[in-house]
Amino acid sequence: SSSGSRSRTWLRPWTCLSLGSPVSPGPLVRALSSQSGGPGLNVFDRQMKRRQREWAAAQSDAAQFEYIREESDIKRGVSLRTFPLALDLGCGRSFIAEHLTTDVVQQIYLTDIAPTCVRLRHSEISSRCILADEEFLPFKDDTFDLVLSSMSLHWVNDLPGALRQVWRVLKPDGAFIAALPGGDSLYELRCSLQLAQTEREGGFSPHVSPLTAVTDLGNLLGRAGFTLLTVSWTWTQSRLGFVSGMGESNCAWNRRLLLHRDTILATAAVYKEMYGNPDGSIPATFDLLFMIGWKPHDSQAKPAKRGSATVSFGDLSKISPPKTS
Amino acid sequence: MSGSNVWSRTREKLQRFPELFAECSFEAAAYGKCVAATTTSKQEIKKDLCAKEFEALKTCFTNAAKKRCK
DSSP states (O other): OOOOOOSSTTOEEEOSSOOSSOOOOOOOOHHHHHHTTOTTOOOBOHHHHHHHHHHHHHSTTGGGGGHHHHHHOHHHHHTTSOEEEEEEETOTTTHHHHHOOTTTEEEEEEEESSGGGGSOOOOSSEEEEEEOBTTBOOOOTTOEEEEEEESOGGGOSOHHHHHHHHHHHEEEEEEEEEEEEBTTTTHHHHHHHHHHHHHHHSSOOOOSOOOBOHHHHHHHHHHTTOEEEEEEEEEEEEETTHHHHTTOOOOBTTSOSOOOHHHHHHHHHHHHHHHOOTTSOOEEEEEEEEEEEEOOOTTSOOOOOTTOOSSOGGGGGGOOOOOOO | OOSOOHHHHHHHHHHHHHHHHHTTHHHHHHHHHHHHGGGTSSOOOOTTTTHHHHHHHHHHHHHHHHHHHO
C-alpha cells in the first residue's frame, strides 16, 4: 500500500513490493540544504535532467547503456559486511539492486528523480521505490546502514549539501559508497569541441558539464562529516554516441541550446583526427571516481594521541630479517 | 516521443551522421590535421584558419547526404 506526504509535488512514494511496516518518510529537509550555502548553487536544470533520464530509461535498448554502471562495479566495495538497510541514490534502472545479494544487503530503498527509472525490474532483495531528488532526501536521521550512489551525483546542484544529507540519514558507523564521473571525463569531446568551435565560430562556450576533481572529493566528504575516507579512480573508455543513451546529456543551465551543424561536423573531424583509434573506433574517456566514507562511531579506530608512541622510526634499522628455515 | 517532430527528425538526421561522415574520411582527416596542428605549433587556432579544408569537407558531406536521399 502506498502512503506518504503529498505536500510537495516532487515526492510521490511508489511501492514495488509491500514489506510490512514501512520506514516512514521523515520531515522534509530543504532547510538543511539551503543553510549549507545551497541557494547560490544552481548549476543544473534538474527538470531537464529528469526528462533526459526518463527518455533514456524508456528506450527499448536502454539495457546496453548500463555498462558504465557495470564498470563502476560499486558492489565490489559493498561486500565488506552485511548491511540490513540500504539506500540507492539516483538508482537509474535499479542496476545496483539487481546485482546485490541478500548476504550483503537485506532491504533497499531506491530513489531517482525520474519515474521510469524507479520501477524495479528484478532483485532478490526486498525493496521500495521512492521518487525523490538527491538534493532533498525525505528520510529521518540515522535511518540507513548503507547509502550507495552510482553515476548520479555529478548532476547534483548542491553537492556539499547532498553529502551532508547522506551523512544525516546514515546510522553511526554506516557507510557511504559512491561512484561518479570526474574531472577528466570526456576530455576528448571537450577539447575537440573547443578547437572546432573556435575555428568555425571564433569562440567557444561550455557543452560538457562541470565535473568534480578527484582532489575535491576528499575535502567534500570530510566537510560533510565522513571519516575513514577512501578515494580512488579509474579510467574507462566508451563510445561517444552512447552518452545520451545513458541519460547523461548535458543539463547545465549554461549549456548553449544549439550547436551549429557546421560545428558538429567540424568537431567530428577534429575528434577523429586527434583521438581516433587505429581501428577506426572513437574512444570517449570516463574518469570514474570512487569514494567510501563512514559516519563516525566510537567503535571505529581513531588516530593515536600525540606522544603515545612506544617505538621510534630510528629502531627500524635494528630490525633483523627473520631467519628462513 | 510520439509522432514526428523537430526533435525526432533531428535525431534521425544525427543517426545518419556516422555513415555520411565515413564517406568523407579523406576530407575530414585533412581538416582535422589542419586544426590539430595548432596544438603543437606556435600558430594559435582562430576563426577560419582551416576554412578551405572545411569547405571541402562540407561539400563532400552535403553531396553524400543528397546521394542517400535519392
